[in-house]
Amino acid sequence: MSGASFLVVPQWQGSGSSRAMRLIDGAEAIRGDLPAARTHRVPVPAAAGESLGTGVNRFSSLAAVREAAEAELALLEAPVVTVGGDCGAELASVQHALSAHPGGTVAVVWFDAHGDLNDVASSPSGAFHGMVLRALLGDGPDGLASTGAARLSPDRLVLAGVRALDDGESAYVERTGIRSLSAGELEDPEAIVNAVAATGATAVYVHIDLDVLDPSAIDGIGYPEPFGVPPERLTEAIRALRRRFELAGAGLMEFAPESPEAAGRDLPVILRILGALTGPTTGGR
Numbered sequence: 001m002s003g004a005s006f007l008v009v010p011q012w013q014g015s016g017s018s019r020a021m022r023l024i025d026g027a028e029a030i031r032g033d034l035p036a037a038r039t040h041r042v043p044v045p046a047a048a049g050e051s052l053g054t055g056v057n058r059f060s061s062l063a064a065v066r067e068a069a070e071a072e073l074a075l076l077e078a079p080v081v082t083v084g085g086d087c088g089a090e091l092a093s094v095q096h097a098l099s100a101h102p103g104g105t106v107a108v109v110w111f112d113a114h115g116d117l118n119d120v121a122s123s124p125s126g127a128f129h130g131m132v133l134r135a136l137l138g139d140g141p142d143g144l145a146s147t148g149a150a151r152l153s154p155d156r157l158v159l160a161g162v163r164a165l166d167d168g169e170s171a172y173v174e175r176t177g178i179r180s181l182s183a184g185e186l187e188d189p190e191a192i193v194n195a196v197a198a199t200g201a202t203a204v205y206v207h208i209d210l211d212v213l214d215p216s217a218i219d220g221i222g223y224p225e226p227f228g229v230p231p232e233r234l235t236e237a238i239r240a241l242r243r244r245f246e247l248a249g250a251g252l253m254e255f256a257p258e259s260p261e262a263a264g265r266d267l268p269v270i271l272r273i274l275g276a277l278t279g280p281t282t283g284g285r
Contacts (some may be wrong), residue, residue, distance in 0.1 A: 004278040005076040006031075006039040006083060007093065011065050012056065013058035014088030017222040019256060023085050026220060026255030029263040030083050031273060040076060042069045044085075053126030054141035055120035056128050063143040066092045081277055082181050086129040087116055087209055089249035094136055095150035097205045097249035102149045104156055106248045107201035108136070109241065111160045111234065112209040113225040115169040122168030129212040129254075133157075134172070154178050158195045160237070161186060161212040161229045183212075183229045191242035196245060203246035206238060208273060209254045220266045221256035231269050235276035243281045250277045 010022040010027035024044075031039060042065060049061025056062065068090035073080060078100065082093040098106055110116070116133040119140065123130055128144070133146045136152045146152060154176040161183045167175065173180065179198065185191045197205055211221045214228035241247075252273060257263035 003079045004038070006034045006080070007069065007072055007076060008039060008041045008083045009032070009044065009065065009085045009089035010041075011044050011062070011085040011089040013044075013061040014086035014128035014132070015222065016057075016125040016129065017256070019222060020086070020257035022220075022222070022258070023254065025260075026257050026263065027083055027085050028204075029257060029267065030252070030255060030270060033085070033267065040072045042055070042072055051126070053125075055126060056127070056131065056141055056144065057126040059141065059143070062088055062128055065089065066144065068097065069093065073182050079247045079249045081249070083275070084253040084255075087112070087207075087253045088128040088132045090207060090253055091132055091135065091144065093249055093251055094152070094205055094207070095146050096164040098146070098152060099149045101248055102202055104129050104153060105201055106203045106205055107156045107158060107196045107199040108152055108205045108207065109158045109160055109196060110162070110207045110211040111229070112162055112207065112227060113164050114209070114223065115159060115165045115173065117161050117172050118166060119168075119171040122166065123212070124166060156199050156201055158192065158199070160192055163227060164225045183227060185234050186229055186237055189233075189236040192237045192242050193244050196241065201245065203248040204241050205248045206241060206277065207249040207253050208234070208250070210252070210270070211254060217224065218248065218269055219262055220255050222256045231272060235272055238273070238276040239281045242277075247277070249284055252277075259283070
Protein backbone atom coordinates (compact mmCIF):
# COMPACT_ATOMS: atom_id res chain seq x y z
CA MET A 1 0.00 0.00 0.00
CA SER A 2 2.08 2.88 -1.28
CA GLY A 3 1.52 6.60 -1.42
CA ALA A 4 -0.75 7.03 1.60
CA SER A 5 -0.55 7.71 5.31
CA PHE A 6 -2.82 5.93 7.76
CA LEU A 7 -4.55 7.24 10.85
CA VAL A 8 -6.15 4.70 13.15
CA VAL A 9 -8.92 6.10 15.37
CA PRO A 10 -10.45 3.29 17.48
CA GLN A 11 -13.34 5.46 18.62
CA TRP A 12 -16.51 3.71 19.80
CA GLN A 13 -18.31 6.54 21.57
CA GLY A 14 -20.20 7.64 18.46
CA SER A 15 -21.92 4.30 18.07
CA GLY A 16 -25.42 3.53 19.27
CA SER A 17 -24.79 -0.21 19.46
CA SER A 18 -24.60 -2.19 22.69
CA ARG A 19 -21.60 -3.88 21.06
CA ALA A 20 -19.86 -0.60 20.26
CA MET A 21 -16.57 -1.55 21.87
CA ARG A 22 -16.06 -4.19 19.19
CA LEU A 23 -15.14 -1.23 17.01
CA ILE A 24 -11.90 -0.96 18.97
CA ASP A 25 -11.05 -4.55 18.08
CA GLY A 26 -11.94 -3.94 14.44
CA ALA A 27 -9.68 -0.91 14.13
CA GLU A 28 -6.80 -2.72 15.81
CA ALA A 29 -7.26 -5.78 13.58
CA ILE A 30 -6.92 -3.62 10.48
CA ARG A 31 -3.96 -1.73 11.98
CA GLY A 32 -2.07 -5.01 12.17
CA ASP A 33 -1.95 -5.09 8.35
CA LEU A 34 -0.93 -1.47 7.82
CA PRO A 35 2.67 -0.29 7.28
CA ALA A 36 3.89 0.71 10.74
CA ALA A 37 6.16 3.49 9.49
CA ARG A 38 3.26 5.35 7.88
CA THR A 39 0.60 4.66 10.51
CA HIS A 40 -0.34 6.88 13.44
CA ARG A 41 -2.85 6.01 16.14
CA VAL A 42 -5.08 8.50 17.94
CA PRO A 43 -5.55 7.75 21.64
CA VAL A 44 -9.25 7.40 22.49
CA PRO A 45 -10.51 8.14 26.03
CA ALA A 46 -11.58 5.10 28.00
CA ALA A 47 -14.52 7.06 29.40
CA ALA A 48 -17.81 7.07 27.54
CA GLY A 49 -18.13 10.83 27.94
CA GLU A 50 -21.03 13.17 28.70
CA SER A 51 -23.54 14.87 26.42
CA LEU A 52 -23.08 18.25 28.21
CA GLY A 53 -26.52 19.35 27.08
CA THR A 54 -25.69 19.11 23.36
CA GLY A 55 -28.11 16.31 22.50
CA VAL A 56 -25.17 14.21 21.26
CA ASN A 57 -24.45 11.17 23.39
CA ARG A 58 -20.85 11.06 24.77
CA PHE A 59 -20.13 14.48 23.28
CA SER A 60 -17.16 15.26 25.54
CA SER A 61 -15.19 12.21 24.42
CA LEU A 62 -16.11 12.74 20.77
CA ALA A 63 -14.88 16.34 20.86
CA ALA A 64 -11.64 15.27 22.56
CA VAL A 65 -10.97 12.64 19.89
CA ARG A 66 -11.67 15.14 17.12
CA GLU A 67 -9.08 17.53 18.58
CA ALA A 68 -6.51 14.75 18.99
CA ALA A 69 -7.07 13.52 15.45
CA GLU A 70 -6.72 17.05 14.10
CA ALA A 71 -3.31 17.31 15.76
CA GLU A 72 -2.15 14.01 14.26
CA LEU A 73 -3.39 14.92 10.78
CA ALA A 74 -1.11 17.96 10.78
CA LEU A 75 1.85 15.56 10.98
CA LEU A 76 0.82 13.21 8.17
CA GLU A 77 1.52 13.38 4.47
CA ALA A 78 -1.61 13.44 2.32
CA PRO A 79 -3.61 11.57 1.29
CA VAL A 80 -4.56 10.14 4.67
CA VAL A 81 -6.65 6.98 4.98
CA THR A 82 -8.44 6.99 8.33
CA VAL A 83 -9.41 3.68 9.90
CA GLY A 84 -12.17 3.63 12.53
CA GLY A 85 -13.95 3.12 14.80
CA ASP A 86 -17.43 4.49 14.29
CA CYS A 87 -18.14 6.93 11.46
CA GLY A 88 -17.57 9.88 13.77
CA ALA A 89 -13.91 8.83 13.99
CA GLU A 90 -13.48 10.31 10.52
CA LEU A 91 -14.85 13.76 11.34
CA ALA A 92 -11.50 15.55 11.70
CA SER A 93 -10.09 13.79 8.64
CA VAL A 94 -12.83 15.03 6.31
CA GLN A 95 -12.62 18.53 7.80
CA HIS A 96 -8.85 18.49 7.33
CA ALA A 97 -9.13 17.42 3.68
CA LEU A 98 -11.73 20.06 2.90
CA SER A 99 -9.64 22.77 4.56
CA ALA A 100 -6.57 21.71 2.57
CA HIS A 101 -8.51 22.17 -0.69
CA PRO A 102 -10.33 25.51 -0.30
CA GLY A 103 -12.81 26.80 -2.80
CA GLY A 104 -15.09 23.80 -3.00
CA THR A 105 -12.71 21.71 -5.08
CA VAL A 106 -13.32 18.50 -3.07
CA ALA A 107 -16.40 16.32 -3.40
CA VAL A 108 -17.22 13.80 -0.69
CA VAL A 109 -18.48 10.38 -1.75
CA TRP A 110 -20.32 8.68 1.12
CA PHE A 111 -20.34 4.90 0.56
CA ASP A 112 -22.67 3.84 3.36
CA ALA A 113 -25.91 1.94 3.89
CA HIS A 114 -27.09 4.84 6.04
CA GLY A 115 -27.21 8.58 5.42
CA ASP A 116 -25.66 9.75 8.71
CA LEU A 117 -27.65 12.93 8.02
CA ASN A 118 -29.64 13.36 11.22
CA ASP A 119 -29.25 16.47 13.30
CA VAL A 120 -29.80 16.62 17.04
CA ALA A 121 -33.51 17.24 16.59
CA SER A 122 -34.16 14.42 14.12
CA SER A 123 -31.85 11.74 15.54
CA PRO A 124 -33.81 8.80 16.95
CA SER A 125 -30.89 7.71 19.14
CA GLY A 126 -28.58 10.63 19.95
CA ALA A 127 -25.69 8.55 18.58
CA PHE A 128 -23.22 10.69 16.68
CA HIS A 129 -22.42 8.13 14.00
CA GLY A 130 -25.88 8.91 12.60
CA MET A 131 -25.15 12.66 12.60
CA VAL A 132 -21.57 12.91 11.34
CA LEU A 133 -22.35 13.85 7.76
CA ARG A 134 -24.83 16.48 8.90
CA ALA A 135 -22.11 17.89 11.18
CA LEU A 136 -19.77 18.08 8.19
CA LEU A 137 -22.49 20.08 6.44
CA GLY A 138 -22.37 22.53 9.35
CA ASP A 139 -25.32 21.41 11.50
CA GLY A 140 -24.30 20.30 14.97
CA PRO A 141 -22.90 21.45 18.30
CA ASP A 142 -19.79 23.60 18.57
CA GLY A 143 -16.77 21.34 18.79
CA LEU A 144 -18.09 18.93 16.16
CA ALA A 145 -19.84 20.90 13.40
CA SER A 146 -17.75 22.14 10.49
CA THR A 147 -17.20 25.84 9.92
CA GLY A 148 -15.42 27.93 7.31
CA ALA A 149 -13.36 26.06 4.72
CA ALA A 150 -13.96 22.77 6.55
CA ARG A 151 -17.70 22.98 5.90
CA LEU A 152 -19.08 20.69 3.21
CA SER A 153 -21.64 22.02 0.76
CA PRO A 154 -24.61 19.77 -0.15
CA ASP A 155 -23.81 20.19 -3.84
CA ARG A 156 -20.35 18.66 -3.23
CA LEU A 157 -21.78 15.50 -1.66
CA VAL A 158 -22.67 12.21 -3.34
CA LEU A 159 -24.40 9.44 -1.39
CA ALA A 160 -23.52 5.99 -2.72
CA GLY A 161 -25.21 2.71 -1.79
CA VAL A 162 -27.38 4.41 0.85
CA ARG A 163 -30.56 2.40 1.36
CA ALA A 164 -31.77 3.06 4.92
CA LEU A 165 -32.71 6.68 5.60
CA ASP A 166 -34.70 7.98 8.55
CA ASP A 167 -37.65 10.23 7.70
CA GLY A 168 -35.78 13.36 8.72
CA GLU A 169 -32.82 12.36 6.56
CA SER A 170 -35.02 11.72 3.53
CA ALA A 171 -36.61 15.13 3.94
CA TYR A 172 -33.17 16.76 4.17
CA VAL A 173 -31.92 15.01 1.03
CA GLU A 174 -35.01 16.11 -0.88
CA ARG A 175 -34.77 19.66 0.41
CA THR A 176 -31.10 20.12 -0.43
CA GLY A 177 -30.97 18.12 -3.67
CA ILE A 178 -28.06 15.93 -2.55
CA ARG A 179 -27.00 13.52 -5.29
CA SER A 180 -27.56 9.84 -4.50
CA LEU A 181 -26.75 6.59 -6.29
CA SER A 182 -28.36 3.30 -5.31
CA ALA A 183 -26.40 0.08 -4.86
CA GLY A 184 -27.74 -1.08 -8.22
CA GLU A 185 -26.52 2.04 -10.00
CA LEU A 186 -22.99 1.30 -8.77
CA GLU A 187 -22.86 -1.71 -11.08
CA ASP A 188 -21.47 0.77 -13.62
CA PRO A 189 -18.36 2.41 -12.07
CA GLU A 190 -18.71 5.35 -14.42
CA ALA A 191 -21.97 6.30 -12.69
CA ILE A 192 -20.14 7.46 -9.57
CA VAL A 193 -17.48 9.20 -11.67
CA ASN A 194 -20.16 11.12 -13.54
CA ALA A 195 -21.94 12.05 -10.30
CA VAL A 196 -18.74 13.53 -8.87
CA ALA A 197 -17.90 15.26 -12.15
CA ALA A 198 -21.31 16.94 -11.99
CA THR A 199 -20.30 18.62 -8.72
CA GLY A 200 -17.46 20.45 -10.48
CA ALA A 201 -14.90 19.04 -8.02
CA THR A 202 -11.34 18.16 -9.02
CA ALA A 203 -10.58 16.02 -5.97
CA VAL A 204 -12.57 13.47 -4.00
CA TYR A 205 -12.74 12.29 -0.41
CA VAL A 206 -13.99 8.70 -0.18
CA HIS A 207 -15.84 7.59 2.96
CA ILE A 208 -16.55 3.87 3.31
CA ASP A 209 -18.74 2.44 6.02
CA LEU A 210 -18.39 -1.31 5.60
CA ASP A 211 -22.14 -1.72 5.88
CA VAL A 212 -22.39 -0.39 2.32
CA LEU A 213 -21.42 -3.93 1.37
CA ASP A 214 -24.00 -6.63 0.98
CA PRO A 215 -24.20 -8.55 4.30
CA SER A 216 -23.34 -11.76 2.46
CA ALA A 217 -19.85 -10.35 1.86
CA ILE A 218 -18.90 -9.40 5.43
CA ASP A 219 -19.95 -10.42 8.94
CA GLY A 220 -18.34 -7.83 11.22
CA ILE A 221 -20.80 -4.96 10.86
CA GLY A 222 -23.19 -3.72 13.49
CA TYR A 223 -26.03 -2.45 11.30
CA PRO A 224 -26.34 -4.72 8.24
CA GLU A 225 -28.81 -3.76 5.53
CA PRO A 226 -29.85 -6.12 2.70
CA PHE A 227 -29.26 -5.52 -0.99
CA GLY A 228 -25.88 -3.91 -0.62
CA VAL A 229 -22.87 -3.50 -2.90
CA PRO A 230 -20.69 -6.51 -3.79
CA PRO A 231 -17.01 -5.96 -2.86
CA GLU A 232 -15.85 -6.08 -6.47
CA ARG A 233 -18.29 -3.32 -7.43
CA LEU A 234 -17.06 -1.15 -4.57
CA THR A 235 -13.41 -1.59 -5.46
CA GLU A 236 -14.11 -0.90 -9.14
CA ALA A 237 -15.93 2.31 -8.20
CA ILE A 238 -13.05 3.44 -5.98
CA ARG A 239 -10.47 2.82 -8.69
CA ALA A 240 -12.60 4.62 -11.26
CA LEU A 241 -12.78 7.66 -8.96
CA ARG A 242 -9.04 7.64 -8.41
CA ARG A 243 -8.36 7.45 -12.14
CA ARG A 244 -10.38 10.62 -12.71
CA PHE A 245 -9.85 12.68 -9.54
CA GLU A 246 -7.15 13.48 -7.03
CA LEU A 247 -7.70 11.50 -3.81
CA ALA A 248 -7.99 14.10 -1.05
CA GLY A 249 -8.38 11.42 1.63
CA ALA A 250 -10.42 8.40 2.58
CA GLY A 251 -11.88 6.57 5.53
CA LEU A 252 -12.80 2.96 6.30
CA MET A 253 -15.24 2.72 9.19
CA GLU A 254 -17.42 0.51 11.38
CA PHE A 255 -15.58 -2.83 11.45
CA ALA A 256 -16.94 -4.60 14.54
CA PRO A 257 -15.91 -8.27 14.51
CA GLU A 258 -17.26 -10.70 17.11
CA SER A 259 -13.86 -12.30 17.75
CA PRO A 260 -10.28 -12.38 16.42
CA GLU A 261 -11.21 -15.42 14.35
CA ALA A 262 -14.17 -13.59 12.85
CA ALA A 263 -11.96 -10.60 12.10
CA GLY A 264 -9.58 -12.86 10.22
CA ARG A 265 -12.39 -14.07 7.98
CA ASP A 266 -13.39 -10.52 7.03
CA LEU A 267 -9.92 -9.01 6.61
CA PRO A 268 -9.34 -10.24 3.02
CA VAL A 269 -12.34 -8.18 1.84
CA ILE A 270 -11.21 -5.17 3.87
CA LEU A 271 -7.67 -5.38 2.51
CA ARG A 272 -9.00 -5.45 -1.05
CA ILE A 273 -10.84 -2.21 -0.34
CA LEU A 274 -7.70 -0.65 1.15
CA GLY A 275 -5.81 -1.82 -1.92
CA ALA A 276 -8.29 -0.05 -4.17
CA LEU A 277 -7.78 3.14 -2.14
CA THR A 278 -3.99 3.06 -2.10
CA GLY A 279 -2.69 0.70 -4.78
CA PRO A 280 -2.70 0.64 -8.59
CA THR A 281 -5.88 1.93 -10.21
CA THR A 282 -6.11 -0.84 -12.80
CA GLY A 283 -6.86 -4.53 -12.36
CA GLY A 284 -6.98 -6.54 -9.17
CA ARG A 285 -9.77 -7.39 -6.80
